Amino acid sequence: MTPEDRFPGPEHPDSGPRHQPDLDVLPYGTYYEPEPATGYPGTPYEAETYSGYGGARYLEQHWPADGQDHTVHAPENAPLFSHQDHAGSHQDHPGYEPTLPDQQSPAHQDHAHQAPGRDDPPTIELGPPLPDPSAPSYPYPAPGPGEPPGPLYVVGDVHGYLEELRAELRHQGLIDAEGHWSAGRSRIWFLGDFTDRGPDGIGVIDLVMQLAAEAAAAGGYCRALMGNHELLFLGAARYGDEPVQSTAGTASFLAAWRLNGGQQHDLDRLEGHHISWLSRLPAIALEDGHLLLHSDTTAYLEYGESIPDVNDAVHSLLADEGVDEWWDCFRRFTKRFAFRGDAGPTAVHELLDTYGGTRIVHGHSPIPYLTGAVHADDGQPPHIPGPYVYADDLAVAMDGGVTMEGRLLVARLPVN
Numbered sequence: 001m002t003p004e005d006r007f008p009g010p011e012h013p014d015s016g017p018r019h020q021p022d023l024d025v026l027p028y029g030t031y032y033e034p035e036p037a038t039g040y041p042g043t044p045y046e047a048e049t050y051s052g053y054g055g056a057r058y059l060e061q062h063w064p065a066d067g068q069d070h071t072v073h074a075p076e077n078a079p080l081f082s083h084q085d086h087a088g089s090h091q092d093h094p095g096y097e098p099t100l101p102d103q104q105s106p107a108h109q110d111h112a113h114q115a116p117g118r119d120d121p122p123t124i125e126l127g128p129p130l131p132d133p134s135a136p137s138y139p140y141p142a143p144g145p146g147e148p149p150g151p152l153y154v155v156g157d158v159h160g161y162l163e164e165l166r167a168e169l170r171h172q173g174l175i176d177a178e179g180h181w182s183a184g185r186s187r188i189w190f191l192g193d194f195t196d197r198g199p200d201g202i203g204v205i206d207l208v209m210q211l212a213a214e215a216a217a218a219g220g221y222c223r224a225l226m227g228n229h230e231l232l233f234l235g236a237a238r239y240g241d242e243p244v245q246s247t248a249g250t251a252s253f254l255a256a257w258r259l260n261g262g263q264q265h266d267l268d269r270l271e272g273h274h275i276s277w278l279s280r281l282p283a284i285a286l287e288d289g290h291l292l293l294h295s296d297t298t299a300y301l302e303y304g305e306s307i308p309d310v311n312d313a314v315h316s317l318l319a320d321e322g323v324d325e326w327w328d329c330f331r332r333f334t335k336r337f338a339f340r341g342d343a344g345p346t347a348v349h350e351l352l353d354t355y356g357g358t359r360i361v362h363g364h365s366p367i368p369y370l371t372g373a374v375h376a377d378d379g380q381p382p383h384i385p386g387p388y389v390y391a392d393d394l395a396v397a398m399d400g401g402v403t404m405e406g407r408l409l410v411a412r413l414p415v416n
Contacts, residue, residue, distance in 0.1 A: 150185030150220050152288055156387075156398035156409040157191065157227070157363045160198025160263065162207065164408040172410050179207065181214035181222070188215070189287065191363035192227020192294035197261030197403045201233075202269040209277060226281035226314065227294040227363065231330040232257050234278055234318070237270055244327040253327065261403070279318055282311045283333070284355065290413055291357035295364040296339050296395070298347050299332035300355075307355055336365040344391040352394070359394055361413065366401035374404065381405035387415050 153174065158165050169175045176182040190208055195201025208224055215222040235253035243252055254262075284300055284307050285292045293300065303313040317329055338347045339360070348360050368374035370390065373382035384407040388397040396415050400407035 150183070150187055152290070152413045153186060153188045154290075154292065154361055154398055154411055154413060155188060155190045156400055157193040157366075157402070158198070158204050158408060159193055159229070159261070159403050160195055160201035160204060160266070161402050161408055162198070162200040162203040164402055165204060165207065168408050168410045172412075174410070175211070179210075181211050181218055181220070183215070183220055184218055185220045186215070187220055187287070188222045189285065189292055190222075190224035191292065191361070191398055192225040192281070193229040193363060193399075194224075194227075195233050195266050196229050196257070196263065199263075201263060201266040202274065205274055205278070209273075223285070224281055225285065225292060225294050226278070226283050228330055228333040229260070230278050230281060231326070231333060232260060233262070233266070233270075234275065235323075235326055235330060236262060237267060237275065239323045239326070242323050244323050246327065246331070253323070253330075280315070282307075283314045284310050286355065286357050288413065289358045291352060291355055291360045293351075293360060293362045293364075295333045295336060296360075296362045296397070297333065297335040297364075298338050298350060299335055300351065302332065305354055310355075337370075339391040339395045340370065345394055348391050348394040359396065359414075360391075361396045361398060361415075363397075363399040365397060366399045366404060366406065367397050368401045368404060368406055370397055374401070384409070387411045389415060 153172065155165070155169075166175065166179055170177070174181070174183040174186060174188065188211070194204045194208065198204075208222065211222040212224075232253065236257035239253045241252045241254050246256075283294070283303070286307060300310055304310040314329065317325055338344070339362075351360060352358065366374070367384055367388045368382040370388055371382075373384070382401055382404065384400045387409060389395070390397065398409050398411065400409040402408040
């Protein structure tokens with residue numbers, strides 16, 4: 001457990017953060033300093049792209065391409081998770097409907113019959129369904145003959161630091177001075193943890209949703225993974241102070257969220273379209289041979305033996321299960337450091353052998369903890385020159401520790 005992952009124990013549920021022992025950290029990796037982007041040269045990618053949930057392929061499979069405008073229109077007063085009635089059924093929370101389309105009735109599956117603003121897919125222009133499900137998929141318009149996809153970028157944990165995110169995306173040439181997409185066919189994956197600790201988590205979510213629409217219109221894409229703080233934030237909104245059985249004793253989502261940097265102004269500004277979007281985020285993805293995870297844990301193996309199985313399991317759990325199952329999922333994805341030490345490469349191979357890919361890229365565990373830089377004796381902020389490559393070069397850590405005066409990382413893959 002790192003100092004930022006704190007849960008109230010049974011003796012003092014409201015006592016706040018307690019002293020945490022120093023971490024046993026052994027630095028054994030290398031830093032990589034990415035070059036500033038100068039536009040993408042169109043370097044060909046040989047590996048097949050498969051992203052599971054969160055992209056055009058998922059939308060094609062579950063929402064008909066009828067040529068109509070599929071813009072999300074959230075109701076002005078869209079209902080959110082109830083903060084008062086935490087013990088009610090899912091019908092008590094009409095603003096939250098992450099039920100998967102294949103679990104819905106035929107009438108509900110037909111997007112043309114859905115009520116406006118209710119479970120609409122993100123704004124994206126869909127083309128005809130792909131005839132070959134094993135072929136690489138791209139947001140439309142598809143690349144021309146012989147044209148490779150755009151370069152692939154990943155973004156580490158943001159935790160509400162909106163201005164730092166804008167500055168780094170601008171530095172990489174991915175957005176313009178006004179904060180709009182300027183990267184053409186480039187592809188971006190956010191690795192999760194948008195909120196908590198920083199000043200504007202909802203602003204971060206709004207920016208990512210905006211860039212997703214703008215990137216799709218330009219032939220690129222902007223996608224995101226579900227981090228443990230997304231599970232915590234949604235759980236706090238849905239279940240509030242309803243007790244859960246944690247390993248530290250009886251706690252609640254709301255208490256854990258506050259102890260882990262939850263900002264009340266984010267919860268106050270959370271709207272129905274944010275909930276709908278966050279609830280659909282995938283937990284795991286594979287792009288160009290990079291297995292993208294939020295957490296450096298093998299807990300994903302407990303939810304399925306394929307990428308679609310894991311994402312289906314998490315989405316089904318959020319839609320159908322109760323508070324204790326949700327809490328258990330959150331706690332599993334809060335585990336960390338599985339790729340450190342002598343056993344780290346073995347843990348990485350276990351995930352790669354199951355889900356595919358040749359290297360893992362993850363967020364979650366701040367690089368200063370992985371390297372020991374957080375323990376500097378001079379009191380200076382940790383120096384984070386770039387992503388951290390470790391576990392026999394099989395893992396790339398992307399959480400630059402922005403919450404501890406480190407750096408918010410945006411990097412182009414592959415990292416060498």
